[in-house]
Amino acid sequence: MNWNTILIRYGEMSLKGKNKSKFVRKLKENIKVALSELTTLKMRAERDRMFVYTERLEELDRAIEILPTVFGIQSFSPIAICEPTLEAIKETSLKVLGKTETEGKTFKVDVKRTNKSFPLDTGELQQELGGHVLRAFPNLIVKMKKPEILLYVEIQREAAYISSHTFKGAGGMPVGSNGHSLLLLSGGIDSPVAGYQMMKRGVAFDAIHFASPPFTSDLALQKVEDIVRQLTKFGSTIRLHIIPFTQLQQAIIKQVPSNLTMTTTRRMMMKIADRVREETGALGLITGESMGQVASQTLESLTTINEVTSTPVLRPLIAMDKLDIIQIAEKIETYEISIRPFEDCCTVFTPPSSKTKPQLEKVRYYESFESFDEMVEEAVSNRTTVIPSQNKEEAFDDLL
Numbered sequence: 001m002n003w004n005t006i007l008i009r010y011g012e013m014s015l016k017g018k019n020k021s022k023f024v025r026k027l028k029e030n031i032k033v034a035l036s037e038l039t040t041l042k043m044r045a046e047r048d049r050m051f052v053y054t055e056r057l058e059e060l061d062r063a064i065e066i067l068p069t070v071f072g073i074q075s076f077s078p079i080a081i082c083e084p085t086l087e088a089i090k091e092t093s094l095k096v097l098g099k100t101e102t103e104g105k106t107f108k109v110d111v112k113r114t115n116k117s118f119p120l121d122t123g124e125l126q127q128e129l130g131g132h133v134l135r136a137f138p139n140l141i142v143k144m145k146k147p148e149i150l151l152y153v154e155i156q157r158e159a160a161y162i163s164s165h166t167f168k169g170a171g172g173m174p175v176g177s178n179g180h181s182l183l184l185l186s187g188g189i190d191s192p193v194a195g196y197q198m199m200k201r202g203v204a205f206d207a208i209h210f211a212s213p214p215f216t217s218d219l220a221l222q223k224v225e226d227i228v229r230q231l232t233k234f235g236s237t238i239r240l241h242i243i244p245f246t247q248l249q250q251a252i253i254k255q256v257p258s259n260l261t262m263t264t265t266r267r268m269m270m271k272i273a274d275r276v277r278e279e280t281g282a283l284g285l286i287t288g289e290s291m292g293q294v295a296s297q298t299l300e301s302l303t304t305i306n307e308v309t310s311t312p313v314l315r316p317l318i319a320m321d322k323l324d325i326i327q328i329a330e331k332i333e334t335y336e337i338s339i340r341p342f343e344d345c346c347t348v349f350t351p352p353s354s355k356t357k358p359q360l361e362k363v364r365y366y367e368s369f370e371s372f373d374e375m376v377e378e379a380v381s382n383r384t385t386v387i388p389s390q391n392k393e394e395a396f397d398d399l400l
Helices: 011-015 020-034 057-069 086-098 122-136 190-200 218-232 246-255 258-280 299-306 322-331 360-367 372-381 395-399
Strands: 002-009 042-045 049-053 075-082 106-113 149-155 160-163 180-184 204-211 240-244 384-386
Touching: 002 057, 002 160, 011 020, 020 042, 020 049, 020 057, 057 075, 075 086, 086 122, 086 149, 086 160, 106 122, 122 149, 180 190, 180 258, 190 204, 190 218, 190 322, 204 218, 204 258, 218 240, 240 258, 240 372, 246 258, 246 372, 258 299, 258 360, 258 372, 299 360
Parallel strands: 106 149, 180 204, 204 240
Antiparallel strands: 002 049, 002 075, 042 049, 075 160, 149 160, 240 384
């Protein structure tokens, strides 16, 4: 028996037609990157599934830890491989179940007989194996619907595959299979979740952050870099574009009435993001806006803000409740980073009250008295681009 293989199932990707091979190739690439620390890694892709092989048991265990973060995987199972004979299958099935907690558990045998020349048909083999297992594990209880343990046996011509445990995958599409966008990343709770949700749909992205020193601190920027590191664990490398926003933000406060400063600030951010998107070849912009959550996220505000760009703006959180967003943030481990007490440029300059229904004509009127477009171009050209290292220790930890 060889116990060094993981069977990966595609899920939603299986519904693809003639272009399925593109998604399979991207998933294989992403898995290779995610498991790059494994020195004995080998892979084999088929149309509806993929096999990952390692020569070391500890590397197999490490792969099981990492694979749930890779989008495009519906589920996966460690499998034992043996000779395609009845005796070998019986013996291996007991060894596989011996690694599983069986006391008082329900179980079922599921057989896939690809090798039609096997002497027993599917029903006969299920009965033979079921009886053999019950004699060895008398505390198991047979249950045909939703058993706690599913002993899966697949008989190929060259070998038999046996597993008793299925791990849930991240689902979705492989990151990078649905294009590249630009994420507006504030450092708050919502925007990292928006990025995560778009990665789940196969969208890779760069991130853009607006910094207003000295009003925003280096620790606020460190927080954003740590968020990027965490998001990188779910997909590809993320470049972070840091925009010097102080001059522009001060000009907005000076020129625009306080109840419209947030609207104009968002409009300038969108203009800058759109210019960076053009230069990086991204196809869309991603934001963490949720309908009605704050004054700048009403339908009227979003319409006024969107007016500065014709680029598709992807808002995956638009209909989500805040508590649901927090739940995802906790799950992907960005929540504790986001709530660090270091303010971004929007919270530092938040006015006492903001218009929830800003009129586009008035906003344009106040913006016309300042050369904002020149400042936008200057901010774009003076940006800093970094790729936060996965291995860098979080600076915030040093303060604890």
